[in-house]
């Protein structure tokens with residue numbers, strides 16, 4: 001219940017009733033608050049903030065965050081193309097490659113985005129490219145963290161980044177070809193549990209940066225956590241800024257004009273702003289387990305399945321009533337693993353009640369799929385002035401199937417329609 005703070009239960013119910021379920025709802029006020037918090041905390045220092053759009057790439061959300069003064073962090077060529085719609089200056093788009101193809105590299109170089117290269121082999125290819133001039137390199141700092149083993153990206157065994165032991169070679173490769181390494185980057189993981197690990201990795205990067213003669217910036221990645229459970233403490237941005245600024249004040253003494261630092265969180269900006277609304281479609285007892293079956297599932301919200309992630313669940317239709325019944329909340333996908341929440345204490349539920357999965361603004365819709373050939377849900381933005389806008393309508397079942405058939409080169413008419 002505590003999770004419904006800036007967004008009232010009545011507002012969410014109204015959206016569910018008017019837009020239909022399932023739908024994602026994002027609160028603009030929360031996104032703007034999160035943006036202000038980071039900008040404010042570092043306002044006297046040369047620190048730029050990028051938004052890792054993989055968390056939520058609805059174009060309306062991108063526009064909102066960009067207008068708040070945040071740039072874009074991307075991890076695929078497709079994300080780069082998407083961000084191009086929002087800026088005339090390609091250098092403002094930071095592109096961290098992952099097993100990038102030659103074709104993607106060539107296109108990124110031609111576009112002029114800031115390319116962040118995470119392996120020696122790829123750096124060699126970059127340096128061989130006649131039109132390439134400068135890039136950033138991603139380092140594996142051998143310090144990892146994250147809310148789940150699958151999102152720890154900084155451990156020495158992880159697939160990401162150039163190992164510290166290969167740095168000398170990386171610098172030599174660039175120098176030999178006359179290219180410049182102008183940025184250094186690391187991202188230790190998502191939903192960092194111990195902020196000290198981020199500070200430790202920052203120290204590693206600052207130290208290593210002395211080996212790069214052409215450096216113009218250091219990007220320390222993202223990973224600022226979201227308190228998904230009420231027992232978790234929110235990330236103390238002000239305290240983090242204090243520690244980081246101490247490092248920056250010392251470091252800046254030996255830096256050229258224009259030198260700056262970057263961070264690139266994703267969930268920080270959007271996770272708490274989002275809710276996935278769903279309607280109860282069935283209620284049944286299977287021996288000891290009482291299931292609430294919903295009109296959404298793992299195809300719309302993957303996090304509980306791939307990360308054992310917790311999202312608070314609120315029965316909006318029974319908001320404020322005593323939570324004295326134990327429910328397991330299941331999806332509408334034909335998989336026994338399609339369970340979004342186990343053993344939740346909720347008020348006695350009825351058919352057609354509207355439930356909200358909280359903190360679903362990050363890695364919700366961007367991870368959604370059409371598994372079981374299901375339609376994608378709508379997305380709605382609640383504006384700070386109290387109005388709301390459907391920022392992506394739901395697909396209908398018919399549209400979903402027709403688009404699929406057409407893409408595969410089939411006629412969309414059914415046998416029945418043809419007759």
Ligand SMILES: Cc1ncc(COP(=O)(O)O)c(C=O)c1O
Pocket residue numbers: 052054055073075096187189190191192221222223224264265266267268362
């Ligand atoms: C390279 C990179 N930067 C930033 C992020 C954002 O992480 P988070 O949303 O936890 O801040 C990710 C997420 O996985 C990432 O891979």
